[in-house]
Amino acid sequence: MNSLFRRLLVINGLIFAVGTTVLALSPATVSSPVLLTELPVLTVGLALMVTANAFLLRASLAPLDGLTTLMERFDSLRSGDRLQISGNGDLSHLIRTFNAMLDRLEADRSASTARVLAAQEAERQRIARELHDEIGQSLTVVLLQLKRVVDRVPDDLTEDMRAVRESVRSCLDEVRGVARRLRPGVLEDLGLLSALSALVSEFDHVEGLELDRSLEAPPDLDPDTELVIYRIAQESLTNVARHSRAGHACLSLSREPGLIVLEVTDDGCGPPSTDGTGILGMRERALLIGARLSITGGPAGGTRVRLAVPIGGERGAAAG
Incomplete structure (x- = not known):
């Protein structure tokens, strides 16, 4: 000054x-x-x-x-927004210092978010293991015991016992489904494409929703990037099923120059006016890998979620 x-x-x-x-x-x-x-x-x-x-x-x-x-519009979840330094500005030092402060804030937030999301994933894995190994095994034992009981009960109780057995079987299927959603084992075992295909299949049961997929094989991605893409696709489809009132939706994964692009579109009621907890979580995950997430109205109405993930050294282009 x-x-x-x-x-x-x-x-x-x-x-x-x-x-x-x-x-x-x-x-x-x-x-x-x-x-x-x-x-x-x-x-x-x-x-x-x-x-x-x-x-x-x-x-x-x-x-x-x-x-x-810049101060008024700055959002730490939309990284890369900086003020250009003019050649002869007497305030260039102030602007340079302010930009450096934003860099530190974004780096600190990214590090903090990474720790939180890592802890969240670890907790999800722990709960998934407990659901599968403890509750799932216990329900399996109950099913076996019910099978023996059904064979020995009087005829007038047979149908009731079979109904109870089917209820337990349905509970076991629900427990396994929750465990899969908490810990996508198919992502670790078979890769991103298989995991996204399985994810779309999980939403096929939603009444009144027709769901399409268009998946192009991505290049080799690190596990963190694959997990971010999967979680954002999962949250997007969950929002479509719960809130959009859509009749048709599509999940696509494609390649563009320097980018892997995930898109989830629907013909529902349009994007929300404010970001809820789920969308904020999606933005935080995108920020971790230097990707750009946009949630806009679709070309024919509805909502369009687009995640542009940089590859081949193009991180700055996607994040900027």
């Missing part, structure tokens, strides 16, 4: 020096007391000095407007 102070001091000094020089060298004179005929000269001179001062100060302080605009 010392540089800005010195520049403002120099600007004002120069203006008054020029004004004094012009007054001294011009034929105009000022009497004491001031004559009415001299007032126009003084008024014009003052107006010129104020105008010149305003113009120069405006040019010097213009970067502050951009800085204020």
